[in-house]
Amino acid sequence: MDKLLTVTLLRRIVQLTAFVFFVYGAMIFTTFYTGDKLTQNLPALSCAYDMKGGDFCALIPLQHQMDHRVSTLFTQNAGMMEALMGTLITIGTVAVLILILNKAFCGWLCPLGFFQDVFTMIGTKLGLTQLGSLSRETVNKIRPIKWFIFPVLVLILPLLTGIGFLGHEWGNPYCSICPSRIMTTAMTGDMNQIYISQANTGYFILSLIADLLFGLMIALALFVRQPFCRICPILPMQTLFKKIGLLRLVKNGNSHCDTCSSCVKACPMDIYEIQNQAENKNITHSDCTLCGRCVEFCPHDGVMSFKYGPIILLSSSKEGFKKRTKIDKWWKG
């Protein structure tokens, strides 16, 4: 058993448990009603449309607050506190959650992240050629998309809807295209979220994007690691608070780092910056999901480590690297 005991195995167990809780939690615990949810502001894509879910992500309350509350600043001359209180509570809750687990919400708890991981495992076992790392150029082209989605789809369009510039369909445009909405509901047997709307052009476009994106994500996940995570608006939201996160990726590099690049090859988000020289520095990148693969696959003692506050939780080692590469070879056949 010790031979198989790795961070990845531990992560898979945590991911599976989190998936069951976030997708089916209301069937097990008393978390059906919104008021009974754990946080209602999770920095991970657990969907509010899933009626059996244990909790839901912060993006839906953010969009609703922009549409129905923040907009009253402009439409009804509402007081600042009345208009902004809900948003401040959401942001405050997200900040506290990031303080506790930082970006590990993505790598360890997000149901959509796990769903994609499962498809990558299926693709590997089906013998599909895995793409490995995307090129630096491709990564640089993809990265800005999430920085567009978060402010535009989560904040600006819902706010403009609330003010009255746009139709109701733009009140929660991110949820309308989110693959987690389709995935989590479908996983509970509810197929109502798979549709093309003919209500108007806006609804039609959003529903079409949602379905195409969901299909594309599944196909890509068979041979590309974390395809949707690369454009997920949760990452920019987390990035606002990542500096305060107690859990972080720390690098204390040595001269081998320039030529090795094992960490980059292991990284499912293709963060090339982690191979840069760093001396006892927090290198938790905006795209990082704190999955820990770079720590597992670093062949140098103490170069990469997971720290929680001052405590080192896991550190890279030659022994760990040997064990991990052996398991990886066995898994890939």
Added chain:
Amino acid sequence: MKKTALMLFIAATLWGYGDGAIYWAPHGCDDGKKTASKHGGHGKGESAMFTLMNTEANAHAHLILPDLSEQNLTFKRTTVMLPKPSMGGYYAMVAKGYDTNATFSAMRYLSLQGRPAKVSPTKLTALPKTDLEIIPDPLHREHDRYSASKSYRFLLHFQGKPLINTAVTLETHDTPVQTYTTDQTGAFSITLPNDFKNVQVGRSENKPSEFLLSTQHRDGEHLYKSTLTMPYSLNPNDFWQSQSYGAGAIFIGFLGGLVFYRRTKKGAKNG
């Protein structure tokens, strides 16, 4: 007079239903809507006024708030106007009427916005409110609604205990009465009918309808009759949303991914 007649006409979408049992119906008059909009907490276009149908003079009603406290409701003829909601969450409207050998009860739940009460709605539904009670298991979630073509589960309790093998009828505006029977746990499930007519494209263009669940139970000489009424909305998937097109779009997206796979595989082979 004209206004009163119009009010009565609009008031109850289930007028004349319920087989003599009392039941709640929203009163669609301007006063109810104006009050609701002044109160805040209600949805757009909702009324704060409700009519207790088939009622006799001896009926009384109260409201159970989300924190489980109670507030009496005062009848003006057969209507009650809800007070301004003091907190957000589920409210239960309870009405009771008595006859010599019969007890009538009517239930309705409302989800109103406001500062959350921090008491789980499961406690409100679990709280025994009438002798014979139809209990949503669960209620639709906050911000959600009962929708046509979907199934929902309910429990039937008599004096706090499950009532088995008992008939419960479902009535809506345009569908013949359907009868369900409770199972060994006192539970039953209904599927709300898709019986909306003159449907306009867009959810906000179509007003919700009402469904009425009613049941009765005889305990010795005494008859108990109970009802639950709730609004339900049309299901867009029955009208302007196509699920087969949706599945088709997912398939096209999937194919797009496979095309990308072939291209990357070729690229890898060619170095």
